Amino acid sequence: MNDRHLIELNVNGTEHEALVEPRKTLADVLRGDLGLTGTHLGCEHGVCGACTILLDGEPVRACLVFAVQAENSDIRTVESLSRDGELCDLQRSFSEHHGLQCGFCTPGFLMLAEGFLTQQPDADREQIREAVSANLCRCTGYQTIVDAIAATAAERAGTDTPSDPDKAATS
Structure with a gap:
């Protein structure tokens, strides 16, 4: 039995695929699989907010969302704010x-x-x-x-x- 799922994520306007275990958090996929380390992990319990991202326009704690739950959602991380090296x-x-x-x-x-x-x-x-x-x-x-x-x-x-x-x- 394969415990990993291939998911598709739209992150900062770019489509990505990731092979993940069902229990892997969105924060871990963003940081580890996609290299978007601007999403910080602090408490990993949803208390501190360091991992806040936008999921379909809503601020959410990426440490509390399983990556499989975010499939086919629009995800924005802090990396999406600046454009061409210019701060927003x-x-x-x-x-x-x-x-x-x-x-x-x-x-x-x-x-x-x-x-x-x-x-x-x-x-x-x-x-x-x-x-x-x-x-x-x-x-x-x-x-x-x-x-x-x-x-x-x-x-x-x-x-x-x-x-x-x-x-x-x-x-």
Whole structure:
């Protein structure tokens, strides 16, 4: 009896085939079989969010999805964000607003934010805070991550960066 299955995956717009055991996670296939190491593995229990990718447009923890479950789905990893060596608006904003330090959690936050802003392009800072609370960061304290996402939302909407009521209260 063969315990491996040939699956087809569309990852970052490219079709791939992989021969996988049913229990192999999507994170392991992305990293090990396809060499897309931007998807980080932290807790491997779905808690930290470092492995967040977009599965059919929805942010999901790749460590909790079996690769066979993702067959024929549209998968986007952090590698899909930059084009021709140029950072996308969200990546630039994370850099400009110091939304990263050690960088380990950054791919997960970027993919969470990309999915969130696609679904809620006019999100306010409180909605952004709620969304990012799904992922863990041990370095930045989250404020700079919220700043980066809010700035990207404003840029995409063609408006000024929304003011931060917390900063205004302390000024």
